[in-house]
Amino acid sequence: xxxILFTMIMVTIAINVQAEQLRVxxxxxxxxxxxxxxxxxxxxxxxxYIQPSEFILPVAxxxxxxxxxxxxxxxxxxxxxxxxxxxxxNLLDEKSVILEGQVSYDADEARTQINDLLVGKxxxxxxxxxxxxxxxxxxxxxxxxxxxxxxMAFPYTFESGKWKICNDCSIDSSNPAYIFVNDNAYDFEGSxxxxxxxxVFTPVPRY
Amino acid sequence: MKFTLMPIAMILCIxxxxxxxxxxxxxxxxxxxxxxxxxxxxxxxxxxPYVKVELNSAQDKLQYIKQPEQTVIMYVCSQAQGNVxxxxxxxxxxxxxxxxxxxxxxxxxxxxVSKEMKTSFADVDVWLQSIxxxxxxxxxxxxxxxxxxxxxxxxxxxxxxxxxxxxGGWKVENISDDVVxxxxxxxxxxxxxxx
Numbered sequence: 001x002x003x004i005l006f007t008m009i010m011v012t013i014a015i016n017v018q019a020e021q022l023r024v025x026x027x028x029x030x031x032x033x034x035x036x037x038x039x040x041x042x043x044x045x046x047x048x049y050i051q052p053s054e055f056i057l058p059v060a061x062x063x064x065x066x067x068x069x070x071x072x073x074x075x076x077x078x079x080x081x082x083x084x085x086x087x088x089x090n091l092l093d094e095k096s097v098i099l100e101g102q103v104s105y106d107a108d109e110a111r112t113q114i115n116d117l118l119v120g121k122x123x124x125x126x127x128x129x130x131x132x133x134x135x136x137x138x139x140x141x142x143x144x145x146x147x148x149x150x151x152m153a154f155p156y157t158f159e160s161g162k163w164k165i166c167n168d169c170s171i172d173s174s175n176p177a178y179i180f181v182n183d184n185a186y187d188f189e190g191s192x193x194x195x196x197x198x199x200v201f202t203p204v205p206r207y
Numbered sequence: 208m209k210f211t212l213m214p215i216a217m218i219l220c221i222x223x224x225x226x227x228x229x230x231x232x233x234x235x236x237x238x239x240x241x242x243x244x245x246x247x248x249x250x251x252x253x254x255x256p257y258v259k260v261e262l263n264s265a266q267d268k269l270q271y272i273k274q275p276e277q278t279v280i281m282y283v284c285s286q287a288q289g290n291v292x293x294x295x296x297x298x299x300x301x302x303x304x305x306x307x308x309x310x311x312x313x314x315x316x317x318x319x320v321s322k323e324m325k326t327s328f329a330d331v332d333v334w335l336q337s338i339x340x341x342x343x344x345x346x347x348x349x350x351x352x353x354x355x356x357x358x359x360x361x362x363x364x365x366x367x368x369x370x371x372x373x374x375g376g377w378k379v380e381n382i383s384d385d386v387v388x389x390x391x392x393x394x395x396x397x398x399x400x401x402x
Contacts, residue, residue: 025258025276030250030340032396035386037245039402045236070231128233202366 044131053125055144057118058082066091066162069135070125073154076165077123080114093157093164117141121149133158134169247387249341258335260330260349272297272376275367276335282365282379283349287328289321299370299378312326330354331361341387343368344380347388348392364388 029102058078064071072091079087118141127138136155157168258276260283269281278297285294295303310320331351339346344366349384351361366388367377386400 022271023274023277026255027338028255030252030254032248032250034246034248034397035390035393036397036399037243037247037386037402038399041241041243041245043238043240046239047233047236050232050234068231093234125231130236160340 013145042131045131047128047130049125049127051124054122056120056122061087066164069128069137069156069158069163070164072156072165073125073137073139074123077118077152081118088165091162091165093159093166095167106170117149120144124148126151134166135163136169247341249339249387249391251337251339251391253337254335257350258337260284260333261363262333266290266293275338275347275377278367278377278379279335279347279349279365283328283333286324287333289325291317291321291324294324297379298369299380300372302379302381305381327361332357339387339391341391344382344388345377346388346391365392 036152055074058081059074061071061075061078064074064075066075075087076091079085079091081151121144122142124140124142125137129138131137134155134157136153138151138153140151143149155166156163157166157169158164259282264280264282264284266281266285269277269284272278272281282294282297285291285297295306298306310317328351330353332354333349333351335347335349337348339348345368346364346366349363349365350359351363353356353360366380366382366385368380370376370378390398390400
């Protein structure tokens with residue numbers, strides 16, 4: 001009996017100590033609110049090519065002026081097939097030239113892969129996305145039977161009066177061209193804007 | 208002879224260029240935008256009744272930091288009493304470090320800061336009015352009222368976040384640039400901020 005009484009007293013004391021620490025507050029009904037932050041990251045134009053806009057690779061690019069990104073695009077792929085490094089390096093933008101010196105790769109192996117993919121195939125231009133001095137060409141590699149093997153997007157940048165290959169665009173997350181390529185901007189049809197990201201911050205339990 | 212051939216050469220050049228460009232015919236451009244949107248949801252709750260802070264509370268009576276309110280009460284009391292060391296214990300590690308760095312930059316001693324703190328809470332009562340639950344934070348809104356006539360002479364918002372690495376307690380954080388911290392008290396239930 002004494003033992004039970006002692007235990008009850010101790011529990012009461014413990015509750016009182018806890019009560020002193022954990023103060024009780026009374027609240028009104030919570031009001032839910034939200035703030036939407038909206039920021040236009042970039043404006044760009046999106047153009048579709050009038051079909052058929054197809055080319056058998058390699059094309060003759062010797063007289064290209066590279067004043068439009070399509071010429072740089074065709075020359076890039078054709079020079080790869082032709083093993084024409086001089087032309088390809090000339091088409092690299094400044095950043096890509098630096099990267100070219102840092103990256104070591106087996107040129108023969110790379111060339112074999114590219115030849116397997118491109119030789120005798122057609123490229124079909126689908127869309128041109130342009131943002132200031134950046135353009136992304138979205139294209140299909142088309143098999144001899146007319147079926148699409150793969151759809152790709154290559155970015156180009158306007159530098160020193162010419163459209164240059166922008167290798168860096170595809171790996172720089174701060175670059176809007178990265179969004180075009182990696183968020184599949186070319187999947188968006190019509191005139192809708194692209195909402196690049198939506199984050200929602202929700203409250204966590206208070207205690 | 209040279210003179211007469213030039214226009215022909217020019218026409219040939221233009222024709223050649225036109226032939227190259229013609230194969231890249233496109234439909235009219237559609238102007239689009241890449242828009243970033245972030246939605247922050249939060250809940251505003253008022254204390255019923257408002258909670259009066261006993262500014263003279265002794266430090267050893269207010270060591271419980273398992274509730275956001277208790278930390279804010281300590282934050283306010285330590286300032287009212289000009290106890291800089293106590294005040295610093297209510298801040299997160301980063302905020303505490305930046306606070307001390309700011310003091311040093313401004314050439315202020317603890318005594319000087321202590322006086323400033325006491326002055327800012329002199330002759331006022333402090334009432335906790337609202338708590339805003341937002342992400343990892345709770346923001347507590349308080350008002351300062353003149354002791355003599357109860358008129359509001361100031362307001363303040365304090366953001367606290369639960370720190371697991373500091374013994375498990377709510378600590379004050381500096382989120383003065385945060386969009387909810389700056390705007391939570393707007394009228395209505397939603398607002399849009401266009402950057």
